[in-house]
Amino acid sequence: MSMVAGRDMGRILLDLSDDVIKRLDDLKQQRKLPRAELLREAVEQYLERQNRTALSDALGLWGDGAVDGLEYERKLREEW
Template identity: 30%
Template sequence: MDIGDPEVKALDRLAQREKTSRAALIRKAVDDFLARNSVRAIQLFMESLKRSIFLFSRNSGRKTAVHFSWSCSSSEEEAFGLWGDRKVDGLAYQKDIRSES
C-alpha cells in the first residue's frame, strides 16, 4: 500500500494519541470502509428486490393467454392449433418475415 508522507505522519500522531499502532488504525479504517460499502450493497439489493416485486405485482393483473383460453368463441376454437400439423422452424420463419421489410 502506498501512503504519502503527510498521511503517514498524521496516522502516527493519531496512533500515539489513541495508544495503538499505525497498522491497527489502517485495519480499522479498511474494516469501516468495507462495512459501509457492504451496507450500501445490501441497500441496493433490497431496492432492486422491491422494484422487482412492484413490477411483478403491477404486471400480474394483466390478461394472459391462459385467461383467454377459458372463454374461447367458436372461431377462436377453430383457429386454435391451426398450424399444429405444419413443420415450421420458428427461427427460419422469423428471419423470413423480417427479411420482407
C-alpha cells in the first residue's frame, strides 16, 4: 500500500489496449497530470455514476417526479 495525498492506496494491475494508452497519454499531456491520477479520477467518476444509476433505478416510477406520490395516495383513498 502507498500513500497519496495523505490517503492509503492499494495497487491494481490493469491491462489496456495500445489505443487507450495513447489516448490516456494525450490527455496526460493536455492536463499535465500523471496517468495514475487520471485513472483514479476516471474510476471515482464511474463509481459515482453507478451509485446515481442504482438510486434512480430504485426510485422507479416515482423517481422522475411525474406523479406526486401524496396526491396519488389521496386519490386511491377516495375510492374507498
